[in-house]
Each structure stands twice: as structure tokens, then as C-alpha cells.
Amino acid sequence: MQNIFDLTGKVAVITGSTKGIGKSIAEQMALQGATVVVSSRKADACEAVAADINALVADGPGSAVAIPCHIGDKEQLQQLVDQTHERIGEIDILVCNAAVNPFYGSMADIPDAAFDKILATNVKSNHWLCQMVIPEMVARKDGVIIIVSSVGGLHGSSVLGTYGISKAADMQLVRNIASEYGPSNVRANAIAPGLVRTDFAKALWENPETLRVTTANASLRRIGEPEEIGGVAAFLASAAGSFMTGQTIVVDGGR
Numbered sequence: 001m002q003n004i005f006d007l008t009g010k011v012a013v014i015t016g017s018t019k020g021i022g023k024s025i026a027e028q029m030a031l032q033g034a035t036v037v038v039s040s041r042k043a044d045a046c047e048a049v050a051a052d053i054n055a056l057v058a059d060g061p062g063s064a065v066a067i068p069c070h071i072g073d074k075e076q077l078q079q080l081v082d083q084t085h086e087r088i089g090e091i092d093i094l095v096c097n098a099a100v101n102p103f104y105g106s107m108a109d110i111p112d113a114a115f116d117k118i119l120a121t122n123v124k125s126n127h128w129l130c131q132m133v134i135p136e137m138v139a140r141k142d143g144v145i146i147i148v149s150s151v152g153g154l155h156g157s158s159v160l161g162t163y164g165i166s167k168a169a170d171m172q173l174v175r176n177i178a179s180e181y182g183p184s185n186v187r188a189n190a191i192a193p194g195l196v197r198t199d200f201a202k203a204l205w206e207n208p209e210t211l212r213v214t215t216a217n218a219s220l221r222r223i224g225e226p227e228e229i230g231g232v233a234a235f236l237a238s239a240a241g242s243f244m245t246g247q248t249i250v251v252d253g254g255r
Contacts, residue, residue, distance in 0.1 A: 004239040008033030008061045011088050012237065013080065015071055015129070016098025018045040020198035021148060024230030025095055027053055030062035032234050037084050040098065043068040071098045071125040072117075081132045090140070093237045094133045096126040097148040099166070104203070107161040115162050122166035126173060130188075134177070138184040144237045145188040147174050148229070151252050153192060167192070171248045178246030187245040189236050194252025196224040219254025 012029045016022040018040040026036045030053050038050045046066035053064035065087060069080040084091055100121045103114040126147055137143025152160055153167030170190055177188035195204055195214055205211045205223050215221055232251055235241050 002239075004242075005234065006033055007093075007234070007238055010034045010092040010237070011037070011084065011090060012093035012095060013037040013039065013084055013091050013133070014095040014097060015039050015069070015080075017095075018042070018049045020200055021193065021196060021226050021229045022095070022097040023049055024226035025097060025148075025233040026064065026230075027056060028227065028230035028234040029093070029237060030057045030064055031060070032238065033061040034093065034237075035062065035088055036064045037080075037088070038064050038066050039069045039080060041068060041070045071129070072121050074128055077125065077129050078132060081129075090136050091133050092137075092142070093144045093146070094129065095146045095148070095233060095237075096129060096170075098125075099148070099200075101160065101163045101200075103162065104159050106158065110162055118162045118166050119169075122163070123169045123173065126170060130173070130177060134181060134186060137186045138181060141185045143181075143186040145174065145177055145186070146233055146236050147171075147188070147190045148233075149190040149192045149248060151192050151194045151250060151255070154248075154250070174248070175246045182245055187236075187242070189241070189244055189246070190248040191229060191232055191236070192248050192250045192252070193229050194218065194224060194250070194255050196226060196229060198226060215253070215255075217255055218252065222253060224251065224253055 012034045014026045017026040017038045030036045038046045046068050050064040050066040069076045103110050147170045149170040150167040152164040174188040174190045
């Protein structure tokens with residue numbers, strides 16, 4: 001019987017993959033046999049994580065390579081795609097995980113520069129990268145796009161409003177891609193994590209009382225771990241998720 005979770009022979013590009021959720025996605029996909037491209041702004045961090053993954057999967061078909069990229073720079077995004085083609089081959093799986101949130105507070109007080117940065121980094125950069133990768137997926141009638149969104153895109157917030165707007169836009173981005181490119185067998189889905197133990201969300205879990213309050217309404221009454229998101233991404237990228245497209249999967253402990 002075929003292992004429908006197997007990713008052997010697939011090439012996966014994962015942005016923001018040197019720590020947290022992105023790193024876990026790279027690890028889990030490599031463990032399923034994929035060749036993963038570890039990418040973030042700092043080359044040394046990319047190299048270190050790629051080396052760790054290669055040690056982790058030393059006895060299997062999976063592997064990792066490091067290609068640094070600042071997702072806010074369109075030329076660097078194109079270089080990420082081009083270098084992946086040159087060093088590995090065609091891109092089967094694209095995971096847009098990298099994101100920013102430089103402002104915490106009322107939307108009435110957010111500076112224009114911060115608003116623009118959030119929307120540009122969290123939405124426009126994903127749009128650019130998808131534009132660069134989708135044509136090859138359409139040509140071979142096969143491809144998977146995963147955008148890491150957030151539960152923040154599903155409800156309002158008095159302190160993370162613009163971030164939530166950007167994450168809601170990411171959910172619509174995958175719906176649009178699914179609608180337009182589904183006939184070419186290109187699938188696009190979003191993952192909306194709740195509170196996960198990452199550096200990005202440290203302000204919400206580092207203090208025990210804050211953590212208690214934040215998780216009180218979750219069915220599991222706890223914070224999530226990065227690998228619990230990585231596993232969902234590996235599922236969506238595999239044949240096990242081949243009939244899913246245009247969806248947002250909420251992974252938040254039942255909150």
C-alpha cells in the first residue's frame with residue numbers, strides 16, 4: 001500500500017524557516033522525504049538549520065539546502081526561486097511562512113510605515129512569490145502552495161488589528177489561487193495557528209499568568225508546539241491532502 005504522506009522526490013521552498021513554525025515545517029517535510037529549502041534573511045542561520053536537518057534525516061531520502069532571502073525584496077525572492085531551480089530543480093511545494101508584526105496597539109495609533117510594512121511583508125511578498133512559482137506548477141499540472149496565516153485573521157483584536165487584516169488577506173489569497181489554478185491541479189491552502197510556543201509570540205506566553213489567561217478558553221487548555229503545525233503542513237503537501245484546496249485549517253487547541 002502506498003504511503004500517502006510520503007514526500008520523497010519533492011522540492012519544498014519554505015520562507016522564514018530558521019526557527020519556530022517554519023523550521024518545524026522544514027523538519028517534518030524532510031522527514032517525509034522532501035528536499036527542503038531553508039530560507040530566511042541571515043545566511044548563517046539558514047546554513048545552521050540546514051545542517052541540523054541533514055543530520056536529522058541522514059538515513060532517509062530527505063535533505064535540506066540553505067538559500068537566504070529577504071522576502072520584502074522582490075529581486076531576492078526571484079533569486080530564491082532561480083537558485084532553487086539551479087541547485088535542486090523545479091519547486092513542487094511552496095510554503096509562505098515568513099511574516100512580521102512591528103506594532104502592538106490600537107489601529108488608531110499605528111504609523112503609516114508600520115501599516116505598510118505589515119501588508120507588504122505578510123501579503124504582497126506572498127503574492128509575489130506565488131506569481132513566480134505558479135507558472136511551473138501549472139505547466140506540469142501539479143503543485144502545492146501553503147500560506148501560514150493566523151487565527152488573528154478570523155476575529156478582531158484591539159492590539160493586533162493590522163496583523164489580523166494581513167492574515168485575513170492571506171486566507172483570501174489561497175482561495176483565489178485555488179479558484180484560478182485548481183483546474184491545473186495546483187492546490188492552495190492556509191494554516192491558521194493559534195498560540196504556539198515561538199519567539200514571534202513570546203509576549204503572549206512568556207509570562208505564566210498571561211499564558212493561563214490566553215489558553216483558558218481553549219479546549220486543550222495549553223499552548224501549541226511548532227511541530228504540531230509542521231505536521232499539518234506536511235499533510236497538506238502530501239497525497240493525503242490531495243482533495244483539499246482553498247481552505248483554512250485552524251490549529252488552535254480548540255479555542
